[in-house]
Amino acid sequence: MKKLVACIILVLVALPAVSQNKKEQEKIAQEVNTQLWKPFKHSLENRDAKTYNDLHTDDILRVNKWGIRIGKAFKDRNTANYAKKDDRKRTIDFWLEHRIYAGNTGYEVGYYRITTTSPDGTTRESYARFHIVLKKVKGSWKIAQDWDTGDINGVKITAKDFAKGTPLDLD
Numbered sequence: 001m002k003k004l005v006a007c008i009i010l011v012l013v014a015l016p017a018v019s020q021n022k023k024e025q026e027k028i029a030q031e032v033n034t035q036l037w038k039p040f041k042h043s044l045e046n047r048d049a050k051t052y053n054d055l056h057t058d059d060i061l062r063v064n065k066w067g068i069r070i071g072k073a074f075k076d077r078n079t080a081n082y083a084k085k086d087d088r089k090r091t092i093d094f095w096l097e098h099r100i101y102a103g104n105t106g107y108e109v110g111y112y113r114i115t116t117t118s119p120d121g122t123t124r125e126s127y128a129r130f131h132i133v134l135k136k137v138k139g140s141w142k143i144a145q146d147w148d149t150g151d152i153n154g155v156k157i158t159a160k161d162f163a164k165g166t167p168l169d170l171d
Contacts, residue, residue, distance in 0.1 A: 028101040032108075032134065036141045037094060038170045044092050049082035056143045057135055063147040089117040095165030106134035106141065112148075113162050126150070127157040 036055055043051035053075040056062075062069045069077060096110035109131050117123045130148035134141050150157055 025099070025101055028106065029099050032099075032101075032106060032141045033168060033170065036134070036143070037168055041092055041094075041170045045090055047082045047086065047090075049079045052082070053078055056146075057137060060143060061145045063145075065149065087119045091115045093162075093167040094170075095162070095167045097165060101134075104136035106136075108132050108134065111157065111162050111165065113159070113167075125159065127159065127162050129157055129161075 040055050059071045060074050062074045092114050094112045096108055098109040100107050111129050114126050128148045128150045132143050133145035135144040
């Protein structure tokens with residue numbers, strides 16, 4: 001009987017801590033949406049290299065099928081790419097399947113869809129899955145590591161994969 005009472009007390013003591021942690025995680029996720037994902041979406045869609053680069057740490061590690069870019073090389077590449085003339089309209093949407101934070105560090109896994117519309121009205125959608133490490137730097141969340149891929153185990157990511165989640169409301 002004493003063991004049963006001890007177990008009940010342990011559960012009752014632990015539940016508020018779990019609830020508090022969940023509330024804290026949700027609070028941080030909203031902070032990340034405001035400080036990072038909203039300006040990320042806006043800067044990518046508007047080809048604003050300065051804002052886009054500012055959302056990444058100075059030692060950012062970026063990995064994709066085209067290779068690895070670190071820090072200044074990553075940011076210089078963005079500046080050069082965004083400076084090129086491009087008449088296509090581009091939008092990006094995200095949904096996150098996993099978010100976890102500990103202090104000033106976060107880890108998020110999700111999917112994105114980029115829709116590109118040419119001046120003639122032709123649209124193209126591309127999809128990918130990403131893993132990012134976040135760091136809070138001087139009070140603001142930034143991307144410290146970013147990896148994405150267009151396939152999982154050799155299977156291309158499609159609209160069907162993206163439709164499994166609910167896109168973040170970033171407008």
